Amino acid sequence: MPNANTLPHIPPAARPIILAAIVLLLLACVTVAAGRAYAQTGAPSEDVGLSATRSADGTSATLTWTPPTQPSYQWIFVADKVSPDAPNTGQSIDSSTFRYAAQLLSGSAGTLLVENLDPAKEYVYGHTSLQISDGKFVWTPWAIYWPPIKPAPAPPAMQMPTMTMLDDGVYHYFGFFTSSLVVVGDDGVLVTDPSNNGRGQSLKAEIAKITSAPVTTIVLSHEHYDHVGGTGVFPDAEVICHINCQANFDLDTLGDVPEVDRTFSDRLDLTVGGKTVQLRYLGPGDGDATTIVYMPAEQIIATADMYEPRSLTEKNWVHDKHFTGTRHILNTISKWDIKHAINAHSTGTDPVDLMENVAYYNDLYDAVKPVVDAAIAQAGGAFGAYGLYNTLPQTLELPKYQSWANYDTAFPSHVERMLLAIYHGD
């Protein structure tokens, strides 16, 4: 691989010319960006399908392209952006950092490794060509490809499963990014959400360290497939799910859903080792079989996919989340006596995480509702709010939550979902 800071095939004596030519290129870019006419000389535009992949640590990037057909000098370059916030126009190339990641392309292999990149920086890469016209060198700004070639986010670290005692005989198992409530009785154990066979085996092994009693009851927190698998690991357990689960399970095409042994509609009280475990239905939340598991004496609550600590649920996972329903559930349970609040995808059980999310859902509702009301009043009907779907998610901000994880990527989707729940019902 050629070094990013050398000019393959170009003798040192020619480099000042190349430098000057690059300045011309940049001027040309600016000219194009400004919308003024630029007399392109030489071969017509040729798309070489340039793309770049940044290494996971952000220190290098591999550029690839298809070999061009035009018999000319063609170049790939990388430069810094003038600032991370600069718009993607010709002016946002920082010419002082122009890298000679250049390559004689015609008929050449189409990969180039660019090294020594700063992981914190965003770069611009592009494709241009050198033409000879009337005896002069002319740089042709064929195409500028704008990144992101930002570093790929590091994959979340897989933690060893943990089993934390919350009260006598009551545990929080966290493994494979998912929580389960574990309630140990003399003759049997209640668990929530085995999730899948692998996680179910891990859960079973952790329970065996505490008790020799078998798992006799499995409560499914809601109908989503990432929570309901793995029940086969506990073949003697009764599987309980809200009555809305079955209609959803009937639509399964993967063969992943379990047989449900018992359902409930509003409330079901179970007793495990003398402890009361209430299953409560407060309406749709994440999905429409959202079950709240509550142990009033121990002041322990377990919910699934309702919130994460100081983090917005990513947009991929909010399509089936009922936002006014979730707000209703969170407000309702926040008034119960709670010492520990287990939620599906967080390791902590501090009720503060729940309370902060109650505030978030209320603030989001309070920001969206008046806008919907005004649009409906102005139009004289609910249809007046429909157009907000295309504008409000791009304009509304809740600065108080900008420091929460995923705010930049997920907040517009949250506005969409709250809007839809208010004017459409879901």
Ligand SMILES: [Zn+2]
């Ligand atoms: Zn879910």
